[in-house]
Amino acid sequence: MRKKIIYSAVFFLFTICVEGNCFSQEYFTKNGRISFFSKATLENITADNNQAISLLNTQTGELRFHVLINAFHFPKAMMEQHFNTDYMESEKYPSSKFKGTIAEINKVDFSKDGSYKVNVNGSLEIHGASKNITGVGAISIKDGKLSATSVFKIILKDYNIDIPSIVINNISQQIEIIVSCQYEKRMSN
């Protein structure tokens, strides 16, 4: 009888843990930073977005991003307008997503301070088009706080982003994306 109660209690706790995902270690941010840079003949193009949502599971290495396109802020209003209407069509494609994995996440020791180079791969969706990408990033742990950075390049053609012929020689086909996030631990699921 006693054994039966113990078994039932263990089973009950196990069920709660699996249902509630209490074994997982999830970190998130809703104010991650994504910037991009493009070299142009007349004027270099840069923009920042500090509203990226990202979720990182430190057990499985699963990494996700969700970014609102119209939250990219440019130094010039006209650049921002062209970016949203002519290039990214942000009304039609309001967000960009990444769903991927950090390879060999078990090599990162999240319990002590340090910096680790990691490889990331996954599917990046921009302008309604998805493409598998791989990149290199860094995970840092300092005073128990987790941050991640990565720099990679994309080709506009891969995402069906057309550059008007009048400015095609002034804008680079390759854009550099800079990612920087400071994560906080999810306390509940």
Added chain:
Amino acid sequence: METRPIKNTILIFVALVVIALITGYTLWNKPHMDIRETEAIETNAVNLYKIFITDSTEAKTTYVNKVLNVFGIVKSVSVNQEHQQIILLKTSEPDASVNCTMEGNAVGIRVGDQVLLKGLCVGYSGGEADMGLPGDVFLVRCYRFT
């Protein structure tokens, strides 16, 4: 004697080119909209979040890319990597907020304060539904009014 009409044509052409260059330069360097001087739609954080969840089409038409005055209760105050203040306003969903990035940092703002923030609504970012992380409604370039 026929040089005068040619001279005039050249002068008109040059004047048109100069006007076109000045117009182009002015438009290219046009400043961003001044949020403080722009007419705003009044709402509160709870209702704003609710409409994005229940009727996203209506929410997008009414609020996205519009300047809003949002009344709400402060859930948290933090600073992002750019040293901009981030003020989260409470919604009916515990893990979701109206997420406001401040243009000028508000002094003395504390958790639990009732505030009126004016900013540009860029929409709802979906979070990760299958992983249980609800999204936020985002306002950028915000100013505190009360």
